[in-house]
Amino acid sequence: MDHYEQFRSNIDAHPSGAPKSEYIGEILRLLFTPEEIAVAVHLSFKLKKLEDIAKLAATGVEAAGTLLESMVDKAVIYSRTKEGSREYALLPTIPGLFEFPFMKGGGAPVHEKLGVLWEKYHQESLGGAFAGNPTPLTRIVPVEKSVSGMTKIHTYDDVKSIIGNAEFIALTNCACRVSVGKCDKPLDVCIIFDSMGRFLAERGHAREASRAEALKVLDRSEEAGLVHSSNNTAGKAQVICNCCPCCCTILRGRTELDHPHAFAPSRFVATVNETDCTGCGICAEERCPVGAAEMIEGIASVTAEKCIGCGLCISGCPVSAIEFKDRVNSVETPKSNQELLLKVLSEKGKLEAFMKNTGA
Numbered sequence: 265m266d267h268y269e270q271f272r273s274n275i276d277a278h279p280s281g282a283p284k285s286e287y288i289g290e291i292l293r294l295l296f297t298p299e300e301i302a303v304a305v306h307l308s309f310k311l312k313k314l315e316d317i318a319k320l321a322a323t324g325v326e327a328a329g330t331l332l333e334s335m336v337d338k339a340v341i342y343s344r345t346k347e348g349s350r351e352y353a354l355l356p357t358i359p360g361l362f363e364f365p366f367m368k369g370g371g372a373p374v375h376e377k378l379g380v381l382w383e384k385y386h387q388e389s390l391g392g393a394f395a396g397n398p399t400p401l402t403r404i405v406p407v408e409k410s411v412s413g414m415t416k417i418h419t420y421d422d423v424k425s426i427i428g429n430a431e432f433i434a435l436t437n438c439a440c441r442v443s444v445g446k447c448d449k450p451l452d453v454c455i456i457f458d459s460m461g462r463f464l465a466e467r468g469h470a471r472e473a474s475r476a477e478a479l480k481v482l483d484r485s486e487e488a489g490l491v492h493s494s495n496n497t498a499g500k501a502q503v504i505c506n507c508c509p510c511c512c513t514i515l516r517g518r519t520e521l522d523h524p525h526a527f528a529p530s531r532f533v534a535t536v537n538e539t540d541c542t543g544c545g546i547c548a549e550e551r552c553p554v555g556a557a558e559m560i561e562g563i564a565s566v567t568a569e570k571c572i573g574c575g576l577c578i579s580g581c582p583v584s585a586i587e588f589k590d591r592v593n594s595v596e597t598p599k600s601n602q603e604l605l606l607k608v609l610s611e612k613g614k615l616e617a618f619m620k621n622t623g624a
Contacts, residue, residue: 267298267301267302267304267305268289268292268293268296268301269284269289270305271292271296271301271304271305272284272288272289272292274305274307274308274354274621275354275355275356275357275361276617277309277614277617277618277620277621278309278354278356278357278614278618279356279401279605279608279609279612279614279618280356280357280358280359280360280393280394280401281357281390281393281394281612282356282357282390282393283389283390283393285385285388285389285390287381287382287384287385287388288385288390290381291361291378291381291382291385294374294377294378294381295338295340295361295365295378296335296340297334299331300331300334300335302321303317303321303323303328303331303332303335304335304340304341304354306320306321307341307352307353307354308353308354308621308622308623309353309354309356309618309621309622310353310621310622310623311342311344311346311351311352311353312351312352312353313349313350313351314328314329314332314349314350314351314352317332317352329350332350332352336352336467337467338365339355339364339365339367339464339467339469340355340361340364340365341353341354341355342354342355342360342460342463343463344459344463357390357394358390358394358513359502359503362382362439362443362513363439363440363454364439364464364469365378365439366378366379366437366439366442366443367436367437367439367442367454367464367469367470368437368468368469369437369442369451370442370443375442375443378443379443379444379445382443383443383444386513386516387520387521391513391516391517391520391521391523391526392521392523394513394517394526395517395521395523395525395526395527396525396526396527396528396608396611397525397608397611397612398524398525398611399496399525399528399595399598399604399607399608399611400496400525400526400527400528401495401496401527401604401608402493402494402495402496402505402514402527402528403493403494403495403496403527403528403529403530403597404491404492404493404527404528404529404530404572404573404574405421405423405426405492405493405494405504405530406421406423406492406530406532406573406574406575406588407423407482407486407492407574407575407576407578407579408422408423408424408482408486409486409575409578409579410532410534410574410575410576410578410579410588411532411575411588421530421531423482423492423504424479424482426494426501426504427455427475427478427479427482427504428475429500429501430457430458430461430475430500430501431457431458432457432458432459432461432462432465432472433455433456433457433461433472433473433474433475433477433478434455434456434457434460434461434462434464434465434470434471434472434473435452435453435454435455435456435470435471435472435473435477435478435481436452436454436456436464436469436470436471437451437452437454438450438451438452438453438454438505438506438507438511438512439454440507440508440511440512440513441508441511441512443511444510444511445511446508446510446511447508447510447511449488449489449490449508449511450484450485450488450490450506452481453481453484453485453490453506454470454503454504454505454506455473455478455481455503455504455505455506456470456502456503457500457501457502457503458500458502460502460503481506482504482506485506486576486579488506489508489550489551489553489576489580490506490507490508491506491507491508491509491515491553491572491574491576492504492505492506492507492574493505493506493507493514493515493527495601495604496527496528496597496598496604497597497598497599497600497601497603497604498597498598498599498600499599499600499601500601502601507553508553509553509554514526514527515527515553515554518554518572519553519554527572528595528597529571529572529573529591530572530573530574530575530591531573531590531591531594531597532573532575532588532589532590532591533566533568533571533573533588533589533590533591533592534556534557534566534571534573534575534577534578534586534587534588535566535568535586535587535588535589536563536564536565536566536585536586537585537586537587538563538585540583540584540585541563541564541583541585542582542583542585543559543562543563543564544582544583545559545564546580546581546582547564547566547577547580547581547586548564550580551576551577551579551580552566552576552577553572553574553576554570554571554572555570556568556570556571556572557571557577564577564585564586566586568591568592573588573591575588
């Protein structure tokens with residue numbers, strides 16, 4: 265097994281997956297030099313000290329450090345400093361190897377090649393590997409206007425609360441729209457929190473943002489008809505993506521790959537007050553990203569089974585004829601990232617491989 269295939273096998277232990285394919289092989293060869301990958305195969309999803317990695321790679325500490333820092337600068341591995349010691353770890357395919365190299369805006373020939381390869385890989389196998397089986401890694405968070413005034417809103421259903429609870433906020437480009445480029449929706453609307461946000465900001469792939477600026481991003485995203493999504497937990501959020509249905513990996517799992525567990529819908533479903541509806545068609549023609557809203561004999565109608573609970577139809581309705589109701593038989597959101605990780609690993613049959621990868 266060569267180093268590139270060994271590395272792919274290592275990251276495939278993560279719930280996001282990295283199925284074997286000619287495309288991922290080409291991607292890894294674009295992201296890592298042969299010298300870098302020879303060191304990277306000794307990383308795991310658990311942070312390791314530089315000295316330990318150098319020993320495993322049978323190379324000098326200085327040489328290993330130079331290669332590791334090169335990979336960190338490209339944002340293809342993760343790093344942090346703890347108690348004065350530099351530590352390194354693997355990144356998953358999503359979010360990580362796919363998104364981070366595009367966050368500076370792309371435009372170089374290597375980005376064009378990567379965009380084509382990631383697209384082929386997504387269609388062939390990665391989109392299905394990332395989807396839940398059945399528990400998804402991501403979920404939809406409703407836009408703020410659509411839930412204002414409701415009394416049953418949890419903190420993790422409220423985008424303002426998610427931002428308010430963050431210790432560090434970073435703002436960067438949507439890698440999906442940079443890579444796929446099928447629409448002209450806003451790019452600089454990807455919000456990443458805490459340790460990962462700090463890492464990306466330190467390495468120039470994102471920038472630190474204030475809470476006020478992050479809240480303005482939400483407003484811009486809602487106005488542009490973008491869907492808020494986040495990690496599928498009731499604990500601290502790691503990210504708020506603002507997704508379009510034509511470019512974004514998360515939504516395209518449903519809109520293109522038709523995977524029922526591509527993401528978890530919010531716990532709400534939109535319903536139309538037919539008496540108030542004026543038949544303008546904005547919800548069906550401009551706002552709904554998944555085709556759940558349609559016009560029937562001049563009146564809007566929402567198919568509950570298709571509705572993802574994003575609230576864009578509600579915030580876009582000029583006469584407030586649409587509202588949220590609790591979704592029937594909604595699935596309970598995992599309480600923490602650790603609970604989500606263990607649940608998804610078990611469902612995908614990867615728990616043993618992941619534990620081996622982390623040395624647990």
